[in-house]
Every structure is written in structure tokens, then in C-alpha cells.
Amino acid sequence: MTLLVSLLGLAAVLGAAPRRPNILFLMADEFRHDCLGVAGHPLVRTPNLDGLARGGVRFTKAYTASPVCSPARATLFTGRYPQIHGVVTNGMSLNAGEVALPDILKRYGYASGMVGKLHLPPDGWFEPAWITAGGSGPEYREFLRRKIPGFQGVSNTAAMEGTLIGPPRTPLRIGTSAMPEDLYEEAWVADRAIEFLRARRGEERPWFLFVSMLKPHSEFVIPKPYDTLYRARDMPLPATFRTDAKNPPGGGPTGDNNGRQFINDPAVLREVIAHYYGAIRLVDTHLGRVLSALDELGMSGDTIVVFTADHGNMLGERNRMFKGLMYDSSARVPLLLRAPGKVAPGAVSNAVLDTASVMPTLLDLAGLETPAGVQGRSLAGLASGKSAAGNDTAFSVLRHRMVRVGPWKLIDPYDLRGVTPELYNVERDPHEQTNLYDRPEGADARRRLESALREWWNQRPPAVKLPEPTRP
Secondary structure (H helix, E strand, O other): OOOOOOHHHHHHHHOOOOOOOEEEEEEEEOOOOOOOHHHOOOOOOOHHHHHHHHOOEEEEEEEOOOOOHHHHHHHHHHOOOHHHHOOOOOOOOOOOOOOOHHHHHHHOOOEEEEEEEOOOOOOOOOOOEEEEOOOOOHHHHHHHHHHOOOOOOOOOOOEOOOOOEOOOOOOOOEEEEOOOHHHOHHHHHHHHHHHHHHHHOOOOOOEEEEEEEEEEOOOEEEOOOHHHOOOHHHOOOOOOOOOOOOOOHHHHHHOOOOOOOEOOOHHHHHHHHHHHHHHHHHHHHHHHHHHHHHHHOOOHHHEEEEEEEOOOOOOOHHHEOOOOOOOHHHHEEEEEEEOOOOOOOOEEEEEEEEHHHHHHHHHHHOOOOOOOOOOOOOOHHHHHOOOOOOOOEEEEEOOOEEEEEOOEEEEEOOOOOOOOOEEEEOOOOOOOOOOOOOOHHHHHHHHHHHHHHHHHHOOOOOOOOOOOOOOO
């Protein structure tokens, strides 16, 4: 036997399994699918996320399984849809017996940690777990108390005097943070993530780290210099925004009417957009620090990296803010995946898919079997270039059910009375303005999508069983 035998070959000769890859799961809250430089955005610059995309594959038509925080995150971790795992809105826990990605990875000897916004009961998934929620996590608040004696506010809303745009002009809060960038939540999250990575250096045990940024989620109070990277007066308004629009009774299709979801003031909207884009750049900067640390520690070649969001933000389209709707600005998310040696670098996939696919994809790329009962399908073949197409279908649910198949999208208001279903050809009508549900040209697509929606909704997958534990 040659002395130049590889470590992988030696492990095989000795009967030992090769070390499994690490997994770095990066997330940003309320990050629109189109707000990436690599996606061709005319204003936003995201050099670090663009670099991640160039090193792997960018999925251009990924949809969240639910356009609100907790249900979306529960699906990302379980590979099952909200009507199955039980988290159908914020503030809920998974059904008893549901199995999440960290549970499975621990069975294969993974160390597991997280930092940032979780918005789910962690249920012992992570150690360590530095959980924040808009600046209210206990570790981060203690950090601020030490750094800024007497600080009583929340980093997400505390603005410098004279910079705040807020009530009574608007129920939103827009301005410059009262704290410097190095004390802001995104910097703190990146610091803890880098601390975790450094502690893993040289370990034989593989690791899984979930890094979840709150931004660009509201409020729109961000630190210098990000508050002035984009000038409000230069921000174009959405094509579907109307200054004469009226807030519909009951708040419209999602039933919310607290004023935050509706906007018809162009000056306020331009300020929101400028600060939102600044927050995107803030996230890119600090996720870039984490990715740089991965490189500096020599871990990049043995680490799968995924980046996505729980949902998008309407950002003034249809005079709406935030999430909760099935239009692309709310329901479509970025999805980037890098896995050295397993994913084609610089690839772009236009297959339609949803985020139930993320969990089985990570298991597949790590060489682990996806348990029965996981509804999502692995994207590993698509990402590697070995498969030319995926299933070209995405599902989502909140108070509407949504299915997209190819260019067609059906929005079914199953939980809302008196609301008309919507059918769009989103390739021809990207602003989703022409409802073809009752038109002859949409009849065939309507039948096909209604059938696909019924079949999906009636799925009753078995409970997921944890694999037998293996030695680290």
C-alpha cells in the first residue's frame, strides 16, 4: 500500500467512517428574495452573500413553507409542513414527537449550537444556545448592560435623538440606532458565532451551527453608517404602490388592521426602503465576518453552508408592509447552498421549490439518510448538476394555501370567508396583477393546481423516528 494513501482511503481500510462535514446554517429574518447583488438588484450590494452564491448554487424560485416566522422555521428544521408539525402561527410549539434536524445530527455525533433569533422553543436542540429576540435575549441584554451602564431600551428600537421617524406620523419606527455597530445585535450574533467556530477548531467531532440574524426585520432603526448608505429620495417606489390607496376594512386579506401593515405615504415608504436596504448591507457585513472566520480557521473545505430567510417583506407593494401574504415579495425567499465537492460552484437553478427541502438536502449532503415521514425532497442532485430539474412545485400555508407549479401560482383563501381565490402566471405577470382564476385562459392551470393542492393538503406522513445513536 502506498504511503500516500488518503485519509479517506485509510479510514475505509481501517473500517472507520470518514468524518462527516460540518453544517453552517445562516438565516436572516424578512429578507426579500431579490435583495442580493448576485440576483441583479439595481441598488443593494451584498458582496459576502454574492461570494457564497458564486461558491455554490443559487436557487432563484424558492418559497417559504409559511410566510411568517415560527411556522417557516419549524418547517426548515423538520422538513414537514405546518399543518403536519403543528406550528401554524407564531407562539406555538411543535406537536409532541416531532423530530428536528439538530435531533438527528446529534444521533450522528454532531456538536450543535445556535446564536440569534430562533422563534421556536429550542427543546434542547442546541448547546450552546445564545437566543436573541429583537435585542431581548438575556445574554445580549446582559452584554448591553455591561457595555452601556443604565441602558434600558431595546437595540432594535432605541434611536438617536432627532433621527426617529415614528408616531404619530407612522406606526413604524425608522431612524439611526443609539448604539454603535459593534454593540448592535447583528455584530453580537456574529461575535458569538465566531466564538463557537474557534472553539471547534481541531476537533474531530463535526458540528452544526445555526446563525440567525434579526435584520432586515423591522423596526427600521439601524446603526451608522448603514443608516445613510441609501438616500431616501433616491428610492424608487414599487410599481403597485398607490398614494390614494385606502386601508381596507379589517386590514385586508390577513385580517390585521393595526396600521403597521398598510402604507400610502411615499416619503415614509422611501425612508423605510432606504433603511431596509441598509439593514440588508448590515446583515451581509456580519454574515461575511462569520464566513471569513470559517476560511481563516481552515474549515471552509469541510463545511456545508446554507443561507435563506423565513419570509420576505412586501415593502410597500400593494400598499402593504411585512409578511403574511402569498405574493412573491412576501412568500419567496433567497436560498444559497455551498458544499465543496458536492455542489456545482456558480450554478443557478430556476426550479420551483419550497423550504421543506432544506432539511433533507442537508442530511443528504452530509451522507445521512432522510427518515421516513419527512415531506421535503432533497435538492442535492439538483445542486450538483446531476439532476436537470426538481419537482418544479412549491407549497405554502398561513391563512391562505398556495401552490406554484412551473409558471402558475394558485392562492386559495381556505381560512378566509368572502375572499376570492387568485391564479397568476407569475412569469408573464410578475407583479401578480391579473387574476386568471375565473378566466378561460387559466382554466387548465386552475384544475391542475387545485388537484395538486388537494393532494398535498391530504398528505398524512408517518411520525419521524430518530435513528439509532452512533458514536462520535
